[in-house]
Amino acid sequence: MFRAAGICVAVLIACLSPAAAQDAAFLQIEAHPTLRVAEERAQQYEVQQGNVVGFRLPSGWYALALGPFDGIDDANVVRQRLRAEGRIPSDAFATDTTGYRTQFWPVGADILTELRAQRTASDGLLTPPDLTTDTLPALPEVALDPAATSTQEAFPAPLAEPEPEPEPEPQETLPEARRSESLLSRDERAALQIALQWFDFYNAGIDAAFGPGTRNSMAEYQADRGFEATGVLTTRQRLQLIREYSDELAALGMELWRDETAGIEVQLPMAMVQFDRYEAPFAHFSERDDSGVRALLISQTGTQATLFGLYEIMQTLEIVPVNGARERQTNSFVLTGQNDTLRSHTFAQFRDGQIKGYTLIWTPERDEQMERVLAMVGDSFATFGGAMPDAAGQASAVVRRDLMSGLEVRRPEHSVSGFYIDAVGTVVTSLAGIEGCGRVTIDEAYTAQIVMRDAALGIAALRPLEPLVPMAFAQFLDTPPQIADEVAVAGFSFEDMLTRPVLTFGTLQDVIGLNGEQNLRRLSLEVMPGDSGGPVFDRRGAVVGMLLPRTDDTARVLPDDVNFAIAADDIRTALMQSDIDASAYRGGGAMTPAMLTRTAADMTVMVSCWN
Structure with missing residues (x-):
């Protein structure tokens, strides 16, 4: 697009104005989005033919020109000659100084100020007349009103002669x-x-x-x-x-912001935002003059996994409202969010061991403006050099905490655990953990819908709105487990404070409940509320059940290490009755604790309730 090709729109005002031909003129030959490239090209032109000047444009680009000349006509004469000799681009054009701002080449020069001074001097404004009493004309006597109570009343203003109405500007005909x-x-x-x-x-x-x-x-x-x-x-x-x-x-105030610390160059609305601080991995831009607009630059080293982790954690921030499009690709992602008071747009990409991107945040009344700003930001976004060091500002890691790099984190009402049961990302979890939730997410990043409820068993099945491809999914044990066997529960014990599940080891105490319930498995291990809904594994990695939440009441309190799981065969039967596939255990040897931990981490998810 020509927006990214360096067209000097502000200079065009002068080109379209017939009055501009009377002033000093320049022959604009090139424009570049970055100062570094513009300076390099200016040096080349200086060696080739000299008389090169460089100005910053209102758009944030940098224009190179030859001149000055006495007027547009003189500049066009030079343009024709240099074009014929092939020494300047074919689209070079003559212009006056209207659209030029600060001069950047030659360094330290200010030719625009000199031209303005020369123009003022030529108009006779630098040598005012000697206004002595001998040269001043006599003033007519004015009779004062002795009853006047103000200076205005004492010295009545003379009646001003009406200014003649300007003649209407002639209109161009269609031809x-x-x-x-x-x-x-x-x-x-x-x-x-x-x-x-x-x-x-x-x-x-x-x-x-x-x-x-x-x-x-x-x-x-x-x-x-x-x-x-x-x-x-x-x-x-x-x-x-x-x-x-x-x-x-x-x-x-769109200006090209070159951030050497973050290694990012991008057009930003600097009339609306101002640089505030670094807090790795972010450069913060706060709103200017209550504009309601803020911005972040994102810069850190990492891997694809870091990018995906950032994708998840960004969605827990207050600046990313829950409603909006989410798109994650292999090496980039886009997050949009909107609610009644806030809008935001985030882009990040992974390339050469670095993750870089940006976020724009604004209030709804800026929607129309920011749609245009986003296009300019996206077109101009470029990366260079290294990533922001961890020591830049107040360094912080991407973790689920109350604050992330100075940004307020939006936290769910509560979180429980769940686990994948098929290759498209269907999840089984505790029904009690998601009842009454306005929105349910998997790993805080993927909105899910409830596709099956079984109140008798206390289980529910969730399906993400966008298909997922889990690294592992459950294989349900279809035969009764052995009493006293070692078992392990995988779950998010600390809810959203950690990004990986915790494995808690214990033993299978009985294959029935305390009151003889055939669909319960009694476990001897201590768990936390966030673990409910998590898978219960045997030593081979087979799922023997799903951990149920504790149901203690004031009349009866069980020991902390007495907990229950719903039996694997009952879960599988309920799923298949709802036309949801669930795989039976296919056999295999005992896993080491390390192997079981890896399998559990690939299969177990955090299920969050939002209201």
């Missing part, structure tokens, strides 16, 4: 508009398309060709602004469109 349009350069035509696209009148590619799509968008713009919808913009309408676009860019 005249077509002729003036035909004189536009390619960059000027592309800039008009960009401005029309910015205001949602044009949604096709930026090709600088005024086809039916561009004509329709011009007609829509004309109608929206109260002009005759001819589909051909007059000179004044073109100037108004570009000025509207430039004014909005100025209001956003």
Whole structure:
């Protein structure tokens, strides 16, 4: 897109304005999004032909130009000669100084200030007349009103002569508009398309060709602004469109931010945000002047697993509302969130051992503006160098805690455990753990729906809204386990405080409940509330049951090490009656504790309740 190709839209204002020809002019030859590249090109031009100047543009890009010249006509003469010699790009154009900001080349120069001083001197404004009493004309006597109570009443103002009404500006006819349009350069035509696209009148590619799509968008713009919808913009309408676009860019303050610590270069709305602090892996930008807009740059070393962990933990932050699209790919992810008071958009990618990205946060009234800002941020996002060191600011790891790098974490009402039972990510968990929940998630990242409830057994089956591919899923033991065998429960004992399940070892005390219940298995081990819903393994890694929550009451309190699991064969039967496949144990030898820990970690998930 030409938005990323360095078109100087603000300079186009001067190009479209006939008054600009009277001022000093430059021959703009190139524009670049980064200062480093612009300086390198300026050095090359300086060696080749000299007379090179560089200015920062309102868009945040960096323009290279030759000059100054006495006017647009002189600049165009030079342009024709240098183009004929092949010494400048074919799309170079003459312009005045209207769109140029701070000079960056040559270093320390300020030619714009010199030109303004020269122009003022030529107008005779630097040598004011000698205003002595001898040169001042005599003032007419004014009779004072002795009853006046104020200076204004004592010295009544003379009646001002009415200013003559300006003559109406002549309007271009349609043929005249077509002729003036035909004189536009390619960059000027592309800039008009960009401005029309910015205001949602044009949604096709930026090709600088005024086809039916561009004509329709011009007609829509004309109608929206109260002009005759001819589909051909007059000179004044073109100037108004570009000025509207430039004014909005100025209001956003889009500037190219190059962060050497994070190794990220990106356009940010610096009129709305300001750099605040580093707290690895984030660079924080706070809102400016109560704009309601904030930003983060994300930068850390890591692996694909780190990226996926970041994907999960970002969804627990208050700045990422629960409603919104989530998309995780092999080496990147996008998170969007929205609620009544907040919006956010996060992008991160994994490349060459580094994870880098950004987050924009804003309030709903900024939706239209931020849709445009997001496009510019995404187009300009680039990475370089290394990642942010852990020691940058207040370093912190990606863990489930009350705070993550200065960001408030949104926590679920409670979390229990569950486990995968098939290759598409179906999960079995405790029914009591998800009853009354407005939203249920798997590992805090994947929203799930309840596809089966069995109140008699106290189990439920969940299915993620997007298919998952678990590393392992349960194999249910279809024969009674042996009493006194060693068993282990996998679960999130500390709920959302840890990212991996805990394995608790114990023994199978009986294959029936205390009251003779055939579908219960009595265990001797101490567990925590977050473990309920977790799988109970035997030494071979077969699932012998699902841990039930404790049901102590004030009249009867069981010892801490007495807990119960619902039997594996009953779980499997209930699932299959609901047309949910569940695999039987296929045999195998005893696992070492390390192997069992790995299997349990691949199979066990955290099931969270949100309200």
